[in-house]
């Protein structure tokens with residue numbers, strides 16, 4: 310059982326802000342993903358929870374107890390890093406057993422625990438190999454097993470899949486999801502990959518420049534992004550964002566006109582997702598020549614250029630047209646997301 314609380318946690322180095330005023334309660338057994346671009350403060354947040362970095366301000370609590378002054382080893386957390394940090398001279402068995410030795414656990418129970426952890430990550434056949442004799446994916450599984458064997462209250466995972474190739478990343482991701490379901494332990498997982506975040510998380514925290522932008526379930530942040538940063542970070546392709554002006558409920562920009570918006574007059578940023586739009590020959594809210602066409606197998610992505618920005622819509626795979634052909638994109642008012650033109654904050 311482990312509930313983690315961060316209360317107004319900040320980390321500064323001189324005048325540089327790494328993490329600013331982070332407040333969140335992570336309930337027992339939640340799989341929480343910290344998501345954001347490089348340098349946004351994800352790793353620093355995790356390192357503060359692990360005790361590897363001291364907060365400049367604020368409190369960190371595990372199960373209601375302030376742990377700011379507790380050593381990492383006394384926090385009952387297990388970390389898995391992107392660099393697997395295995396001991397090269399020990400075989401797989403010894404690498405997995407290592408935390409039990411450090412903790413001074415009775416050796417009589419080691420074998421059973423190591424076998425159980427290695428079976429969970431399907432490493433039973435490799436126990437006698439050295440890390441150098443393993444593939445990247447197998448090494449990452451050793452690192453996972455070494456965390457599992459500790460039976461920690463909290464798992465902290467920092468980009469554990471980033472050194473794996475695309476295919477292995479997908480299968481190891483599935484394995485982590487399955488493991489987390491089986492082990493049911495509070496997990497905080499850092500990534501800059503929005504697909505990893507969406508597929509693994511119970512809740513996602515989107516960060517930028519040390520500041521939390523939104524906390525929510527994958528569906529919430531996809532359906533109702535709190536601002537243009539989140540809107541453009543979640544989803545593939547990113548949400549289309551068009552700057553324009555509203556007058557009397559009608560949004561206009563270069564080649565775009567959307568009626569029936571419930572928002573006051575003035576400049577706004579209008580967003581919509583490629584998969585919510587419809588491509589037609591005429592009658593849509595955007596009319597422009599096709600800039601590019603991409604065949605995706607199950608669909609065709611059609612893009613036009615509006616005010617210098619690429620705007621995409623998903624069409625079915627039978628769509629036939631040429632670059633330069635005029636096209637119409639239907640974006641009815643109900644699929645539009647409205648954001649403040651200046652701050653980027655969601656308006657509806």
Ligand code: ATP
Nearest residue numbers: 322325326327346347348349350351352353354501
């Ligand atoms: P990445 O995905 O690249 O690992 P991140 O979101 O995990 O990025 P952090 O490692 O948390 O980012 O770093 C946040 C910011 O704090 C970065 O701009 C980084 O350069 C800065 N930073 C991290 N550690 C230190 C340090 N010891 N001293 C000064 N600045 C630091």
